[in-house]
Amino acid sequence: MAAAAAEGQEVPNKRVILKRYVTGHLTEDDMEVVTGAARLAVPPGSAAVVLKNLYVSCDPYMRGRMTKHETPSYVPDFVPGEVLVNFGVSKVVASGHPDFKVGDLVWGITGWEEYTLIPNPESLFKINHPELPLSYYTGVLGMTGLAAWAGFFDVGKPKKGDYVFVSAASGAVGQIVGQLAKLKGCYVVGSAGSDEKVNLLKTKFGFDDAFNYKEAQDLNAALKRCFPEGIDIYFENVGGPTLDAVLLNMRSHGRIPACGMISQYNREQPEGMRNLSSVVAKRLRIEGFMVSDYIGEYRRFEEEMVGYLKEGKVSYVEDVAEGLEKAPAALIGLYSGRNVGKQVVAVARE
Template identity: 85%
Template sequence: MASVAHGEEVPNRRVILKRYVTGFPTEDDMEVVSGTARLAVPPGSAAVVLKNLYVSCDPYMRNRMTKHETPSYVPDFVPGEVLVNFGVSRVVASGHPDFKVGDLVWGITGWEEYTLIPNPESFFKINHPELPLSYYTGVLGMTGITAWAGFFDVGKPKKGDYVFVSAASGAVGQIVGQLAKLTGCYVVGSAGSDQKVSLLKTKFGFDEAFNYKKEQDLNGALKRYFPHGIDIYFENVGGPTLDAVLLNMRNHGRIPMCGMISEYNQEQPEGQRNLFQLVAKRVRMEGFMVFDYFGQYRKFEEEMVGHLKERKIAYVEDVVEGLEKAPAALIGLFYGRNVGKQLVAIATE
């Protein structure tokens, strides 16, 4: 990368939302526009300017593209403004005593080349730059701690538990399955292609996996793979999968609710028909937010770095090069085009 002087004004491409979305989003709902950024912070402020290296594509971004009458847990995107999500960045200007020029950080940044962050205290410094920096958009970032917190704190696994993971080859699912195996559980995952099913069994060590698109009867499929029932279902998709799982839960089972990607693009979400199973089997279904666990991030980071370095956890990324490809990469999540964690490389380190 060519060097730039402090305070210089530089080109700054950015991805904006063109309009609010109903139904499935399209690339045309977003636009890559040109702008400029100044590599300086306001005098006397604690702001930082970040050079963004990688940004993450995550399904929850779809919810932010619709105008909601009732506020959600994160604010809606605003048409004409830059999209934001988790990313990996380098500090290029700083007025904050804890962040110096050259620091590598991860946190919520803009889908753009440079971002001014008025208060960087929600950012985490990267402690292990010897590992690929892209890992901090996934296995060592938001999706990794999502898997770790949801599985261990909400799922409360025990050795020998029967665990089912939907969207199992995705950013969160692949990690959940491997953490379950390290805990001594029996693990089955579902995915949307034979390639992904093979990945689950050969790369990630799942005991079994199946292509849900080839199963006419999800209830029957789960009975095949879990003749004794399911102790923990890590929920990523909702819809018919959740309905089928509810019929196959064991007494006192646990369902960490992480996401429901099958319903994000529906104007009227599907209702669940088998919720009484929660009562009959004394099942606990609990939603959780990863933000609630950021106070435990350092503990998580050291545990996960250990697993990665000891090759106890494998990790697969789907990286596209260039900010102009970010809209297509995000849309691809809802069609299952990605294999592993989807992210965008904006600049080389």
């Protein structure tokens, strides 16, 4: 592959593009898998790299980038006709950068395609622990894990004995948050959308309790049953009625790290809240956060999480779709909870 890169070989390049801006529910027809060409060489004199993508991550926030916004969001909108981008795990196949050699394994933002030219690779991270599954760097050892770690510890500020509730608890972030909370000595309950996922929370991830929110006739009652003394920390992943019910069940001076609100992403009109007065009466703190704020902490996080994984203190579940042609359906499945664990797409196997 290094020789091919040096010769600037041109190869087919399967890619997933956005066909149109989206309103309402995302469908597979809003995306398209097309085949173009990629040159396995960097422009002369540049510090670019060419990546062969091995895995790409499916993440809920991608839906927001598919809608045309009148005012800029925290990440730019995707452009119809152009390749989708997100976090992925890749192998360097051509390089003009002194810090990246052909054969290096890296993770960072890349295209939903087989090969990607990265003009400025400064944002890429080298993979320090290739002895673990490389796909972990789309999740538990990547931005997903960093979001769980930073959101729970820095924003949630847990104390031993705290009562912790995690929504979307079997998903990419939730499963990690719950296990970190148990390591901290907290009492942890999670909600998920199927009995299979509830069982996973209680058996594999060690949650103290869990419930199927789709079968809960009354979310307020379900939370009161699980937390008769109230909730200290709610790790927010879903928004909507769940957040509204949680507000009634928070303890005074409770903390709500807001990581995401997946229940609202496909809605043209967001659902309103009725119980916000609880924020005042209970002196609650709701704080949104961006994982990008914690990039400087990544190496410390990585070593801590690698230790937990190798010692068996943190378990991790992935849902792997094979091939880029499966990527649109895999992404859409996030919004109905079809995935079990972190959703990732295998583009090419090492």
